[in-house]
Amino acid sequence: MNDPWWQTAVIYQVYPRSFADGDGDGVGDLSGLLARLPYLASLGVDGIWLTPFQPSPQVDQGYDVSDYCNVDPLFGTLQQFDQLLDLAHSLGLRIVLDVVPNHCSSEHPLFQQAIKSSPGSAERALFHFAAGPDAVTPPNNWQSVFGGSAWSRVNPGSDSDLDWYLHLFSSAQPDWNWRNPLVGDFFADVLRFWFDRGVDGLRIDVAHALFKAEGLPDAATTGAVIDGLRSNPLVSDQEEVHEVYRRWRTLTDSYTPERFLVGEVNLEPHRAARYTRSDEMHQAFAFAFVRLGWDTNEWVAVGRELEAARLEHGASPTWALENHDIVRSATRFGGGSRGAARARAGLLAILGLPGGAYIYQGQELGLPEVEVPLAARVDPMWERGGVSRDGARVPLPWTVSPERSHGFSLADSTSSPWLPLPPSWGSSAVEVHQENPDSTLRLIISALELRRQLAFKGVLNPNDAGAWRVENGNLLICERGSDFLVAVAMGDEPARLPTGSAVIIASSPQAVEGWLEPDNAAWVLQN
Numbered sequence: 001m002n003d004p005w006w007q008t009a010v011i012y013q014v015y016p017r018s019f020a021d022g023d024g025d026g027v028g029d030l031s032g033l034l035a036r037l038p039y040l041a042s043l044g045v046d047g048i049w050l051t052p053f054q055p056s057p058q059v060d061q062g063y064d065v066s067d068y069c070n071v072d073p074l075f076g077t078l079q080q081f082d083q084l085l086d087l088a089h090s091l092g093l094r095i096v097l098d099v100v101p102n103h104c105s106s107e108h109p110l111f112q113q114a115i116k117s118s119p120g121s122a123e124r125a126l127f128h129f130a131a132g133p134d135a136v137t138p139p140n141n142w143q144s145v146f147g148g149s150a151w152s153r154v155n156p157g158s159d160s161d162l163d164w165y166l167h168l169f170s171s172a173q174p175d176w177n178w179r180n181p182l183v184g185d186f187f188a189d190v191l192r193f194w195f196d197r198g199v200d201g202l203r204i205d206v207a208h209a210l211f212k213a214e215g216l217p218d219a220a221t222t223g224a225v226i227d228g229l230r231s232n233p234l235v236s237d238q239e240e241v242h243e244v245y246r247r248w249r250t251l252t253d254s255y256t257p258e259r260f261l262v263g264e265v266n267l268e269p270h271r272a273a274r275y276t277r278s279d280e281m282h283q284a285f286a287f288a289f290v291r292l293g294w295d296t297n298e299w300v301a302v303g304r305e306l307e308a309a310r311l312e313h314g315a316s317p318t319w320a321l322e323n324h325d326i327v328r329s330a331t332r333f334g335g336g337s338r339g340a341a342r343a344r345a346g347l348l349a350i351l352g353l354p355g356g357a358y359i360y361q362g363q364e365l366g367l368p369e370v371e372v373p374l375a376a377r378v379d380p381m382w383e384r385g386g387v388s389r390d391g392a393r394v395p396l397p398w399t400v401s402p403e404r405s406h407g408f409s410l411a412d413s414t415s416s417p418w419l420p421l422p423p424s425w426g427s428s429a430v431e432v433h434q435e436n437p438d439s440t441l442r443l444i445i446s447a448l449e450l451r452r453q454l455a456f457k458g459v460l461n462p463n464d465a466g467a468w469r470v471e472n473g474n475l476l477i478c479e480r481g482s483d484f485l486v487a488v489a490m491g492d493e494p495a496r497l498p499t500g501s502a503v504i505i506a507s508s509p510q511a512v513e514g515w516l517e518p519d520n521a522a523w524v525l526q527n
């Protein structure tokens with residue numbers, strides 16, 4: 001049997017509200033995406049992952065879903081989605097959608113019924129409702145990922161209804177109770193709805209957190225919030241969650257072997273890999289990678305851990321350096337011109353590693369994190385916890401001219417974009433990159449073309465192992481197969497490439513043959 005396409009796919013993440021605004025209301029939408037689809041096809045990616053566009057009050061920019069099987073009028077219609085699917089498929093692009101099974105919106109009809117029902121009712125049993133020891137103390141000490149208690153009172157002030165409900169994220173995102181089998185049946189229908197429409201894959205939001213420890217006991221520490229979700233054994237990574245993915249794998253495979261599931265499993269590599277055993281999800285993002293600095297030893301340690309997880313569980317690595325929740329890599333890697341060079345090198349590097357890779361919109365333009373003015377910030381994490389993810393979500397610049405918000409808006413309008421574009425944005429516009437042969441965009445297009453050719457010639461194979469090492473303290477190497485390696489110069493001095501190296505693509509031109517300048521990556525053939 002052929003190796004499945006997704007195993008080596010490069011998928012481009014579209015954050016719809018910031019990609020392209022077709023109707024000029026300041027928020028990106030499906031008609032904008034439809035119009036810009038040829039751009040995505042021209043990159044040479046295999047598919048696109050769309051973050052949520054389903055009906056939602058938009059408290060968490062769509063991750064608070066009030067109807068799992070429709071399109072929010074803010075983004076368009078189901079008919080437009082079908083058009084998008086058809087056009088994408090005709091351009092050779094697969095479509096991956098987000099499914100948010102840990103929580104819904106507090107406006108979801110089932111949650112609305114639950115709050116109108118009495119404590120102990122079947123309606124409330126779909127969620128986590130519980131009374132605290134008294135009217136003002138929540139049932140346990142869990143903290144929300146977005147800051148503050150993970151519990152809110154249903155009817156503050158009522159003497160007869162002392163229930164609280166659990167929300168790992170904002171109070172507008174009540175957690176489903178996955179111990180109730182009706183919840184599993186509800187989501188099986190959601191998966192079928194989108195697979196029946198023809199989507200190729202689903203990205204599963206907060207995939208490791210659906211089940212909470214039985215009885216919802218207090219945590220030993222109320223500790224750091226994001227970390228709490230990752231490492232708090234009560235809130236996430238319960239054994240029961242794997243049954244969900246076994247069921248979903250059977251459901252997914254009942255369509256075609258081409259459909260797939262990718263999990264947001266924000267755990268250490270050896271735990272995350274258990275979610276991609278052969279009868280569970282197909283992929284899980286290599287999250288350990290997005291926490292790395294620009295440091296050879298850190299990269300090698302995590303690379304080896306992921307490789308060990310691959311050997312133990314068959315987990316196919318899935319690389320990503322950015323997404324809509326993370327500070328842009330150009331800024332994370334130090335900012336300024338060095339940060340920009342490192343982000344570009346990092347992207348070229350992950351595209352050469354064995355496995356699949358995800359590119360977040362704007363990464364091909366080298367966009368840095370934006371310091372969004374305080375008054376313009378809308379992320380609920382900012383409001384509850386003082387951390388804002390808005391800076392990675394600013395609308396894309398398409399044109400140098402500031403007109404129509406640097407081309408983000410495709411229609412004449414006076415509406416401002418939902419997040420302001422910084423004055424520097426025009427210099428990173430798509431059209432600037434398209435015209436400059438040395439741009440990051442052109443580099444990525446060349447790299448993806450080369451990746452296809454090397455796969456065709458059998459130089460790159462889907463099941464290649466990755467052997468990680470550091471040479472001379474400043475050169476990171478991941479060797480795959482016998483004659484291909486990815487090299488990244490992470491020190492302050494040029495790094496000597498291994499003897500017999502022929503560079504086939506580099507993130508910027510080599511000054512001296514056999515050497516890689518600092519903050520640069522190269523794909524190398526060995527002879």
Ligand code: GLC
Nearest residue numbers: 060063100169205206324325
């Ligand atoms: C995921 C999403 C993030 C969202 C959270 C809650 O981590 O990527 O944007 O806020 O889930 O749904």
